[in-house]
Amino acid sequence: MKQLFFVVMLCSVTAATAAEPSVDHFSSKYGNIDHPGYKILRTKPLLPADFDQQVFDELWKIWPKQYHSLAERASPEERRRLTFSRYGLHEAPENTGHTGPALGYVDDGMSGWVMNCFSCHGGTVAGTVIPGLPNTHFLLHTLVEDVRLTKLRLGKILTHLDLGSLHMPLGTTRGTTNSVIFGVALGSLRDVDMNVHLDNPRPEYLHHDMDAPPWWHYHKKKMLYADGFSPKNHRVLMQFMMIPRNGPETLKSWEPDFEVIQDYIQSLEAPEYPFAIDRDLAAIGEKVFSANCAECHGTYGDNEHYDQRIITIDEIGTDPLRWESLTSEYRAWLSKSWLSRYGEDPVIADTAGYVAPPLDGIWATAPYLHNGSVPTLWHMLHPDERPQVWSRTESGYDTEAVGLEITTFNEVPADVGKSSERRLYFDASKPGKSTAGHVYPNRLIEEERRAVLEYLKTL
Numbered sequence: 484m485k486q487l488f489f490v491v492m493l494c495s496v497t498a499a500t501a502a503e504p505s506v507d508h509f510s511s512k513y514g515n516i517d518h519p520g521y522k523i524l525r526t527k528p529l530l531p532a533d534f535d536q537q538v539f540d541e542l543w544k545i546w547p548k549q550y551h552s553l554a555e556r557a558s559p560e561e562r563r564r565l566t567f568s569r570y571g572l573h574e575a576p577e578n579t580g581h582t583g584p585a586l587g588y589v590d591d592g593m594s595g596w597v598m599n600c601f602s603c604h605g606g607t608v609a610g611t612v613i614p615g616l617p618n619t620h621f622l623l624h625t626l627v628e629d630v631r632l633t634k635l636r637l638g639k640i641l642t643h644l645d646l647g648s649l650h651m652p653l654g655t656t657r658g659t660t661n662s663v664i665f666g667v668a669l670g671s672l673r674d675v676d677m678n679v680h681l682d683n684p685r686p687e688y689l690h691h692d693m694d695a696p697p698w699w700h701y702h703k704k705k706m707l708y709a710d711g712f713s714p715k716n717h718r719v720l721m722q723f724m725m726i727p728r729n730g731p732e733t734l735k736s737w738e739p740d741f742e743v744i745q746d747y748i749q750s751l752e753a754p755e756y757p758f759a760i761d762r763d764l765a766a767i768g769e770k771v772f773s774a775n776c777a778e779c780h781g782t783y784g785d786n787e788h789y790d791q792r793i794i795t796i797d798e799i800g801t802d803p804l805r806w807e808s809l810t811s812e813y814r815a816w817l818s819k820s821w822l823s824r825y826g827e828d829p830v831i832a833d834t835a836g837y838v839a840p841p842l843d844g845i846w847a848t849a850p851y852l853h854n855g856s857v858p859t860l861w862h863m864l865h866p867d868e869r870p871q872v873w874s875r876t877e878s879g880y881d882t883e884a885v886g887l888e889i890t891t892f893n894e895v896p897a898d899v900g901k902s903s904e905r906r907l908y909f910d911a912s913k914p915g916k917s918t919a920g921h922v923y924p925n926r927l928i929e930e931e932r933r934a935v936l937e938y939l940k941t942l
Contacts (some may be wrong), residue, residue, distance in 0.1 A: 507567075507612050509576040513754045514614035516576050520747020521614065523740050524599050525575065525589060529724045532595025533644055534630045536583075538637065539596060542566055545632045568877060570629075571620030571657065573605060573612050586612065587621075598644075600723075600744075603660060603695045608754075608847040609880035615698035615751045616847060619658035619855070619887075620877070625903045627653060643726060652690050656909050656916070657875070659692035659855045662723075663708075663805065667813055669725040675820040677731035689808040691915030694855030696840065697848050699751040703781075703789045703841045706831065709805055709853040711793050711838040712814060714828030717745040722822065735821075753844025756940040758882045768938025771931045775923065779839035783942050789841050796836040801920030802854050806836060842942050849886030856911055856918040859886030860939055864932045866925060869918040871911045885936060 515521060543554035543562060546569075554562050563581065567573065572585035584590050587602030606618035631645040644653070651668065654660040671686050672679055693709070707713040720741050721734060773782070781789030796803050811832065817823055818830035837853060851857040861884035862869045870891040879888030895908045911918045924932055 507574040507607060508610055509574075509612045510754070511576070513752065514576060514612075515747065515750050516614060518747045518750055520744040520750075523744055524601060524747075525577070525586075527740065528589050528591040528595075528597040529599070529729075529737065530597050530726060531642055531728065532591050532593075532597050533588075533627075533642060534596055534634070535639075536594040536596070538630055538633050538639065539566065541637065542569075542629050542633055545629060545636065569622070570626040571618060571622045573607055573618070573620070575601075576612060576614065586614070587618065603662065604698055607878065608849075609757065610878040611754075611757075613754055613847070615748070616754075617658070617695035617697060619694070619850065621660065622654070622657050622903075622906055623660055624648060624653040624655070625906055628903065651688070655692055655906060655913065656855070657906055658850070659694050661690050662693050662695070663808055664688050664690055666722045667809065669722060670813060670816060670820075672727060673725060673820070675816065675825070677725070677734055677821050679727045679730060681727060686810055686812065689804060691804040691808055692854055693805065694850060694853060697753070697844060698748045699753045699844055700841050701751070702749040703791070703843075705791050706838075709837050710809070710831075710834040711791060712809065712831040712834045713817065714823050714830060716822075716824070716828050717741040718822045718824070720745060720748075731821075753942070754847050756846045758880075758940075760940050761937050764934050764937040765941050766938075768931075768934035768936070769941075771927065771935050772938050775926065776935070780842050783843070792839050793834060794836050794839055799836055799920050800922065801837060801852055802856070802915055802917040804915035805853055806834070842939065845942055846885055846940050850909070851886070852918070852921065854916055856909065856916055858889045858909075859884035860936055861885060862918075863921065864924040864927075864936055866918075866920075866922045869911075871918065872908055874908050885940060 543551060543566060546554060554565055557565060560581065567585060572587060574581055575584075575586040584596045586605045587599060588596040589599050591597050601614060601618070602623070603618050603621060604616070605612070605614045606616040606620060607613070608616060627644045627648045631641060631648070634641055634645065651664065652661050667686060667688065671683055672681060674680060701715075704715055707715050707719060713719055718738065718741065721737065724734065724737070779792050779794065781787065796806050814830055814832050818826050818832065823830055845860065849859055851860070851863050857863050857869055858873055858875065859881055870889070872892040872894055873889045874892070875887045875889050880886075881888045892908070895905060895910055899905055899908065910916065924935075927935070
């Protein structure tokens with residue numbers, strides 16, 4: 484089992500690169516890459532560089548021996564693909580030459596790779612790159628660990644993520660990150676006017692992993708995030724730029740850019756299901772959905788309607804750690820700060836539970852639930868069959884179950900030792916990663932569930 488990491492991800496990629504690449508193909512129908520907001524995200528460095536091109540090019544040299552040998556024998560193009568595969572990086576749609584930073588990074592003009600929003604919000608499904616799709620391949624903590632070791636080997640200076648990851652988990656499973664706590668940590672260093680105070684007391688952190696939401700849902704929402712507590716405005720989108728180096732003047736000077744970025748996010752549309760659909764069965768499923776699901780998740784088609792309902796934590800029954808993680812002090816700070824226009828944009832101080840999200844493009848957004856614990860829509864519709872430990876293939880798509888192509892396990896195999904390998908397994912026994920809750924489909928008979936599954940492909 485220790486070989487799973489590269490057998491499944493790296494060796495298969497080497498075979499793919501020998502012929503026509505099967506991953507990172509871009510469909511120009513989605514992503515709206517001509518929008519000025521996309522171009523800002525792809526060209527403007529808003530953070531310091533995480534690493535430079537030399538570090539990226541030499542990451543393979545600290546891989547385990549057998550995988551080091553594989554990369555050493557590869558061509559530069561294959562080695563780049565191997566490196567992208569290891570860390571969950573994707574080629575930018577406009578980068579036809581396959582050089583320089585990945586979609587989730589920006590060139591700082593000095594060979595540096597600067598993280599941008601697409602690191603978490605630019606992913607692939609069934610081998611197709613779609614900006615705005617959650618990056619369910621991303622292994623941020625593994626990338627940062629390997630960058631840190633490579634910098635130390637090369638005698639290069641460590642930067643903010645290299646040091647921060649020693650004290651805070653960046654993500655414990657492939658495709659999920661500790662993003663909510665990143666925002667809490669950065670906000671704790673600011674007053675309401677965005678001035679930096681490094682001596683502020685640190686709040687207690689409830690670390691947990693989140694699965695990023697698709698950006699094409701943004702235009703339907705009234706409030707943001709899994710519990711719907713945050714105002715929907717362009718300033719809130721800037722919270723992950725609040726490292727101490729970016730003072731209040733810098734942040735406020737970027738406000739016009741983020742107005743354009745928000746317009747870009749609002750312009751995105753869900754991708755269409757690219758495989759066969761049984762339209763007769765889907766029509767039956769639409770009726771079942773309307774009677775059982777639409778009250779919370781909205782209606783679709785010619786008469787779309789979505790209310791963004793918050794379902795109480797006791798009713799929904801999904802993992803509560805995300806709901807518990809934001810303190811009243813943090814919410815109070817946000818409600819008084821520049822980010823919410825000093826309270827002009829309301830902040831919900833005490834949310835009751837989680838938002839029932841819209842389901843446009845749900846076929847593309849596996850895994851499901853806010854923590855990314857459920858790998859397919861079939862498992863969403865069969866709560867008692869959800870796997871407790873699973874791993875995915877790199878680009879396989881399960882058209883029967885509608886979602887990730889997975890292998891299930893009773894537990895993480897005993898011979899999987901290193902943290903970087905364990906992150907390839909989703910283990911629902913860990914804090915914040917439960918598959919429980921959302922058991923409403925148990926009201927349906929099997930024929931109704933099959934029909935709903937077919938209907939969900941059409942959204």
